[in-house]
Amino acid sequence: MKVQRPILVTFIGDLxxxxxxxxxxxxxxxxKFIEQFGILVIPISDFLDGTIRILSFISLLTMSxxxxxxxxxxxxxxxxxxxxxxxxxxxxxxxxxxxSYNTQGFIQSLLGLIxxxxxxxxxxxxNEPS
Numbered sequence: 001m002k003v004q005r006p007i008l009v010t011f012i013g014d015l016x017x018x019x020x021x022x023x024x025x026x027x028x029x030x031x032k033f034i035e036q037f038g039i040l041v042i043p044i045s046d047f048l049d050g051t052i053r054i055l056s057f058i059s060l061l062t063m064s065x066x067x068x069x070x071x072x073x074x075x076x077x078x079x080x081x082x083x084x085x086x087x088x089x090x091x092x093x094x095x096x097x098x099x100s101y102n103t104q105g106f107i108q109s110l111l112g113l114i115x116x117x118x119x120x121x122x123x124x125x126x127n128e129p130s
Contacts, residue, residue: 005070006122008115012078013067015112020060023053075116075123082112 027050063081066074086109093106 005068006119009067009070009119009122012112012115013064016060016064016067016078020057020064023057023060026053070122072123075120078116079113082109082116085109086113 059077059081063074063077067078068074085105089106089109
């Protein structure tokens, strides 16, 4: 019998797919339009920005696939991704005391870790039918 994917795993995977979709949409929006929604655009070179967006898009899609399929590497990729952005958010919060614009990244990564850690048992078990 195949193990059914729990709702929280589906929820986190769906959030990553939405994030990947928003990265693609951000290629077509101007920074002034994005800043109206409270999202700070960090001014970096266009080539580097595009490269980071494409790599983020590919990593989110790959990670979501592994997470949806209950693969071990998907679980550990999700943990690594959330830990990385938790640390980056904490560094931004500590260095920019006046502008805590990266608080949403901190909260998102923390919630992602809180939801992901208890679901480890679904990724450890052998999910293939006997």
